Amino acid sequence: MDITISLSAEQGNRNTTEHSNAEDDDTEGGEDVIGDSEVDELFHQFVPTAIGDGDHRVFIVHPDVKWGSKKQYLTTAELQMAEAVGLVQTLQNWTVVDKVIMSTKTPEKRKIFGKGNFQTLTERLSPPAERELQEAWGVKVFDRYTVVLHIFRRNARTKEAKLQISLAEIPLLRSRLKNEVANLDQQGGGSRYIMGSGETAMEVQQRLLKERELKIQATLERLRRKRHLLRSQRKNKDFPTVSVMGYTNCGKTTLIKALTGDAGLQPKDQLFATLDVTVHAGELPSHMTVLYVDTIGFLSQLPHQLIDSFSATLEDVTHSDLIIHVRDISHPETVSQKVNVLNVLKNLQIPDRLMNTIIEVHNKVDLISEYDPTEPDCLPISALKELGLEDLRQKVEEGIMKSTGKQILSLKVDLSSPQLGWLYKEATVQEVEAGGDDCMATVKVIISAAAYGRYRKLFQNT
Numbered sequence: 095m096d097i098t099i100s101l102s103a104e105q106g107n108r109n110t111t112e113h114s115n116a117e118d119d120d121t122e123g124g125e126d127v128i129g130d131s132e133v134d135e136l137f138h139q140f141v142p143t144a145i146g147d148g149d150h151r152v153f154i155v156h157p158d159v160k161w162g163s164k165k166q167y168l169t170t171a172e173l174q175m176a177e178a179v180g181l182v183q184t185l186q187n188w189t190v191v192d193k194v195i196m197s198t199k200t201p202e203k204r205k206i207f208g209k210g211n212f213q214t215l216t217e218r219l220s221p222p223a224e225r226e227l228q229e230a231w232g233v234k235v236f237d238r239y240t241v242v243l244h245i246f247r248r249n250a251r252t253k254e255a256k257l258q259i260s261l262a263e264i265p266l267l268r269s270r271l272k273n274e275v276a277n278l279d280q281q282g283g284g285s286r287y288i289m290g291s292g293e294t295a296m297e298v299q300q301r302l303l304k305e306r307e308l309k310i311q312a313t314l315e316r317l318r319r320k321r322h323l324l325r326s327q328r329k330n331k332d333f334p335t336v337s338v339m340g341y342t343n344c345g346k347t348t349l350i351k352a353l354t355g356d357a358g359l360q361p362k363d364q365l366f367a368t369l370d371v372t373v374h375a376g377e378l379p380s381h382m383t384v385l386y387v388d389t390i391g392f393l394s395q396l397p398h399q400l401i402d403s404f405s406a407t408l409e410d411v412t413h414s415d416l417i418i419h420v421r422d423i424s425h426p427e428t429v430s431q432k433v434n435v436l437n438v439l440k441n442l443q444i445p446d447r448l449m450n451t452i453i454e455v456h457n458k459v460d461l462i463s464e465y466d467p468t469e470p471d472c473l474p475i476s477a478l479k480e481l482g483l484e485d486l487r488q489k490v491e492e493g494i495m496k497s498t499g500k501q502i503l504s505l506k507v508d509l510s511s512p513q514l515g516w517l518y519k520e521a522t523v524q525e526v527e528a529g530g531d532d533c534m535a536t537v538k539v540i541i542s543a544a545a546y547g548r549y550r551k552l553f554q555n556t
């Protein structure tokens with residue numbers, strides 16, 4: 095039994111709007127400049143993921159259907175659920191023209207596609223299996239890995255995202271190569287040595303692939319170093335950072351846009367709209383500036399090679415001061431999405447101090463009539479309708495104060511002494527209110543425990 099969904103493809107206008115962000119600006123990160131052409135060369139399309147070119151019908155092995163070894167049939171309800179969470183909706187300008195459920199005559203019989211089985215279908219289709227299906231159905235067939243890659247490819251804007259996709263394509267290229275060589279071998283050609291080189295055709299191809307992989311990794315490493323540099327510059331400026339995480343399409347980008355008013359952000363109703371880590375400044379109730387980090391969304395059972403290549407992007411999260419976990423509370427799968435996100439966070443080895451202070455936000459409450467939170471300690475909001483944001487800002491501020499050890503204090507300051515100047519340098523001065531006495535003022539500051547200790551030592555007797 096398997097479920098496949100047939101789609102008709104219409105090529106629509108692709109959204110080519112470049113979104114710019116400081117992380118991608120080579121002029122900012124210092125000397126290590128990586129050119130666009132260098133990246134584009136590596137991003138060059140090798141894997142035919144051009145789903146939907148032409149007007150052929152294609153079959154896509156459905157991504158989000160659960161197939162445990164015992165489960166052999168899909169019930170109607172499961173089918174509906176599969177549609178509700180389907181990747182299908184996110185391929186813009188595509189419509190479902192047909193659905194086919196195939197069931198084995200005997201539930202025990204697991205291998206209905208000859209050599210292929212469910213496991214390989216959900217993760218990756220082997221090239222022979224792909225060919226078999228294509229020949230049998232007379233249409234192009236894409237597996238889940240290829241579909242996700244396709245979406246990633248279409249949404250990639252920055253250099254890092256492009257390179258990570260290119261890296262994720264390497265295993266595909268490798269298995270394709272193996273298959274081609276196996277075919278050649280059958281015809282007696284694949285393992286022959288190329289004259290004078292001492293290498294077989296297969297070995298040459300493998301070497302080229304390895305070289306490509308190393309080159310991509312090296313370029314990514316250079317970008318990563320640049321990111322580290324930017325991060326330490328940010329740290330020097332002492333802006334606390336808040337990472338906004340959550341399942342794909344839960345509203346992370348929308349929320350950051352609402353919190354920061356950053357017009358450059360583009361929330362979209364599609365999976366993996368955000369493939370790059372971008373940073374946006376916002377203000378808390380005390381006027382303290384925080385940086386919100388927008389991250390790539392999670393998807394359950396994301397092909398693990400893709401997680402591998404994207405988890406580097408998430409290393410920023412481990413360095414942040416606070417995590418907001420956004421949940422689409424209107425989604426039928428919201429509970430399993432939460433479990434999934436927390437599992438991924440655990441695997442990323444996020445430090446305990448961050449895991450224990452996560453602010454859980456229930457987003458899209460506007461879609462639910464009379465929302466009644468059943469879980470304690472969560473914050474109902476609507477990022478789109480901008481509801482509940484003040485409470486959230488307040489909570490973020492409390493979290494930041496705790497995690498950074500900062501506090502807000504009102505200090506009596508002698509204006510004739512260097513106190514105020516010192517505070518401006520070492521802390522964030524929010525308000526200066528002159529008192530009745532010309533020389534004294536009440537100064538509201540956000541100050542770290544360490545800085546306050548030094549302040550007292552320096553000025554306690556004045």
Ligand SMILES: Nc1nc2c(ncn2[C@@H]2O[C@H](COP(=O)(O)OP(=O)(O)OP(=O)(O)O)[C@@H](O)[C@H]2O)c(=O)[nH]1
Binds near residue numbers: 361
């Ligand atoms: N009704 C409603 N829709 C929302 C709300 N917040 C976000 N959305 C919609 O949800 C969709 C996804 O929003 P994004 O902000 O792009 O989601 P994301 O989590 O950044 O998604 P990825 O970057 O793909 O992981 C968009 O169509 C938003 O308009 C909300 O509070 N209410």
Ligand SMILES: [Mg+2]
Binds near residue numbers: 346361368388
């Ligand atoms: Mg996003």
